Each structure stands twice: as C-alpha cells, then as structure tokens.
Amino acid sequence: MMTVTLRIWRTSNVFVDFTVTVPAGGTVIDAIERVFAQPETELVWRHACHHASCGSCGVRINGVEKLPCVTPLADYPSGKPITLQPLAHLPRIGDLVVDFAPFFERMQAVGMPIIRADETVQATTGVALDNRQDMRFEDCIECGLCVSACPAMANPRFLGPAALAAAERLVQEPRGADLGALLQLVDSTAGVWSCRSSYQCTAVCPSGVDPAGAIIRLRKSL
Numbered sequence: 001m002m003t004v005t006l007r008i009w010r011t012s013n014v015f016v017d018f019t020v021t022v023p024a025g026g027t028v029i030d031a032i033e034r035v036f037a038q039p040e041t042e043l044v045w046r047h048a049c050h051h052a053s054c055g056s057c058g059v060r061i062n063g064v065e066k067l068p069c070v071t072p073l074a075d076y077p078s079g080k081p082i083t084l085q086p087l088a089h090l091p092r093i094g095d096l097v098v099d100f101a102p103f104f105e106r107m108q109a110v111g112m113p114i115i116r117a118d119e120t121v122q123a124t125t126g127v128a129l130d131n132r133q134d135m136r137f138e139d140c141i142e143c144g145l146c147v148s149a150c151p152a153m154a155n156p157r158f159l160g161p162a163a164l165a166a167a168e169r170l171v172q173e174p175r176g177a178d179l180g181a182l183l184q185l186v187d188s189t190a191g192v193w194s195c196r197s198s199y200q201c202t203a204v205c206p207s208g209v210d211p212a213g214a215i216i217r218l219r220k221s222l
C-alpha cells in the first residue's frame, strides 16, 4: 500500500487536500475513488469504464490533460500532492465535472460521422432504430482532452480539434456526405484557420487520433 495526497480544485474554487491509502502500483483513479468513498467529501466527478474506453473521467492532472484511469500514480513524485482540476474550455458543473453539451454541439456541426449504411442496426438485425446517437468516428473516444489542451479554444466559435478531426475523417471517406458544405464550414475562423498548430491536442490525445495532423490535412484539402 502507499499514501497519496490529492489536491483537488473544488466547486468553491479552492484547492483542498485529501490524503488516502491505495494499493501500490495503482492509478490516479484509484486514489480519486478513495476520496469519493468518503461521503462527507461530496466529491463531484465522473467515470465509467476504468480502461480508457469511455473517455468520461478526463481531468487535468498537475496541469496536463489525462485519463486518470490509465495514469499510474508512479508517474508523479512521491511525497508531493497531485493536483486535479476539471477540463478547461467547457462549462463546469462541479468539482471535476464539466458539461459536454458544447463539445457534442461541435461534433454535430460537422455531421458527427461516421457509420456505414451496411453497419446500421437495421442492416445487421432488420430492426429499424434511430441510432444517430450511437454514431462515432474511428478511434476518438470523445474524452475532450484535446479541447481542454487547445490554446485556440479561447475563441468560443472555434470548432476545436475533435470536431475538426471528425471533419477530416469525413473528407477522407465521405460516404455520401455533403463535402461542399463541410469544407465551407471548416474554411473559416471557426474552422482550421484558428488552429495555432501547437499540437497540444495531439500530445494529450489518449487514442492516437492526432487532431493537429488532421487539421493540417484539412488545410491542404482546402
């Protein structure tokens, strides 16, 4: 077992330290769960899969966007507090949780690709369903880490790295999409021309999407 101190940015906009004991070799989410297990802390946070699949637990750890479920505590110096803050550039709901509505609005704006016609529920099972809510584009787990890390997100109209990566995926493989309208949307200050090519999005992406590379390819397409 090992002792860890988490320094959590609370809803009240103050850092509060919590010292917990976790199994040696654990991850940051193990320590968060120990804090959450103390009802009096009333910690607000979100998580689900525990293996970097759902993308729901993203936070800033010592100022860097991470998924705590796959971030080893051993990555941080022992004896020093580990700071936890919610993702940036999305409205805060409480403690470590942000509202993803603006994130999905941006994904929707680019058509939120992509699912093949022969991969729909209706095609594979014969059951007709509105499965738009299940549409995803390859690799992205919609964790929002790239949006939080992006320096251009100060522009509230900017589509941001995840949505632009989705748009570029659609340009690669349109599957009947209206590419003219899509390229018009991204050929703007809300689109690829606000990107500063800092590659922060690519650096923090836990899923190898490389949004910055996608934005560069979109610029070449334009």
Ligand code: SF4
Binding pocket: 055, 139, 140, 141, 142, 143, 144, 145, 146, 147, 161, 162, 165, 201, 204, 205, 206, 207, 208, 209, 210, 211
């Ligand atoms: S592009 Fe990467 S960092 Fe951005 S939402 Fe998708 S998986 Fe997360």
